[in-house]
Amino acid sequence: MAKEPEQEFVTMTPQQKKARRSRSLALALALAAFVIVMYFVTFVKMDPSILNRAM
Amino acid sequence: MAFVDKSALGDADFRLSEATAADFVALLKPRVMSLVVFTAFVGLAVAPAGMNPFLALVSIVAIAVGAGASGALNMWYDADIDAVMTRTASRPVPAGRVTPREALAFGLVLSGLSVMTLGLVANWLAAAMLAFTIFFYAVVYTMWLKRSTPQNIVIGGAAGAFPPMIGWTAVTGSIGLESVVLFLIIFLWTPPHFWALALFKSGDYERAGVPMMPNVAGDASTRRQIFVYSLLLAASGVLPWALGHASAFYGVGAALLGIGFVHYAWRVLAQDPADAGMKPAKALFGYSLLYLFAIFTFVLVDHLAMRMIG
CATH class of the missing domain: 1.20.120 (Four Helix Bundle (Hemerythrin (Met), subunit A))
Structure with a gap:
């Protein structure tokens, strides 16, 4: 039977918590910005004529 | 409290990151990026064709992020020599705020994202030129020329010269x-x-x-x-x-x-x-x-x- 990997919990220092919060916030904002940009890029790149299909 | 899987890390790597978002921004070499943004914008603006202003803006950001990614890869590889130079000793990797592995992952992910974005937004010739520029700066200049020849910045200078060409190509699809x-x-x-x-x-x-x-x-x-x-x-x-x-x-x-x-x-x-x-x-x-x-x-x-x- 495979041995379970050794795991443990550590307590973060206030500085580590502050740094993680800073990284998490920046990553969230960057991802949100990327999604919004790609949403509007799709609109701009999309040829309006595809909406004019014959019924 | 943070969960840590020690089996995935050697004991030497066993530390929690204290890198802030500002440290990762510093990896992108913002001052070099500002020059890249400006020269790429000029190349894009003087190209003999039109481009949707929003797509032009996204293209310039993609070129800038690609340049920043190559800066992060440069800082990953050059941490040893940056540490002994007064001008670069306080950079995030030699100062110990960002680990080399974090800098490498950051540079690789942003390289892929910037090239893909430029390809989708502008065209794939411009994206290929951006990919080549990143490769040229990170591999040809940083890993090969910089430590081996005094002509390092003569040949490596090509990497810094590409942005206006990429801006031009983003609009025209040609060189x-x-x-x-x-x-x-x-x-x-x-x-x-x-x-x-x-x-x-x-x-x-x-x-x-x-x-x-x-x-x-x-x-x-x-x-x-x-x-x-x-x-x-x-x-x-x-x-x-x-x-x-x-x-x-x-x-x-x-x-x-x-x-x-x-x-x-x-x-x-x-x-x-x-x-x-x-x-x-x-x-x-x-x-x-x-x-x-x-x-x-x-x-x-x-x-x-x-x-x-x-």
Whole structure:
């Protein structure tokens, strides 16, 4: 039977918590910005004529 | 509290990151990025075709992020020599705020994202050129040339010269002579700019074992080469006018800027070898930054004026 990997919990220092919060916030904002940009890029790149299909 | 899987990490790596978002921004070399944004914008603005302003903005951001990603890869690889140079010792990796593995992952992810974004937003030729630029800076310059030859920044300068070409290609989907001239101006500007810096920072490069021209060929040879490159740069600066891409207004402005560059390079050539302060080299370094900004501003303003006149 495979041995379970050794795991443990550590307590973060206030500085580590502050740094993680800073990284998490920046990553969230960057991802949100990327999604919004790609949403509007799709609109701009999309040829309006595809909406004019014959019924 | 944080969950840590020790089996995935060696004991030497067992530490929680204290890197802030600002440290990751510093990995992108923001000052270099600002130059990339400006020159890419000029290349994009003077291209003989139109582009949706929103797509143009996203394209410039993609080019800037790609340049930043190559900066992060450079800082990952060069952490050992950055640590012994006063100018670079406080960078996030040598200062210990960001681990080399974090810098490598950050650079690789942003490289992929920026190339993919430029390909989807503009075209795949521009994206391929951005990918090549990242490869050229991170692999050809950083890993190969920088530590092996005093011609490192001459050849490596091509990486910094590509952004206006990429901007142009993002609009046109092709490579034009006008964009090659913009490439040539930055390419010829790089040696006198960095060798002026190397003259008054030669101790730094010596300690780091980087074979910059003053450390290998000596100050006198470097000063002569700076002067020759300055003459070539001044000539390339007026090429847009000589080739009929810009007006006489631009030609006169570029000629005056070029004469100024040669003047500062002449002062470096004629400086007293005993002058430890290296004032002429510092003055040339400062003027070179002004020159590049000014000549690309001239290209942009001249193009906009010609477009308005008709």
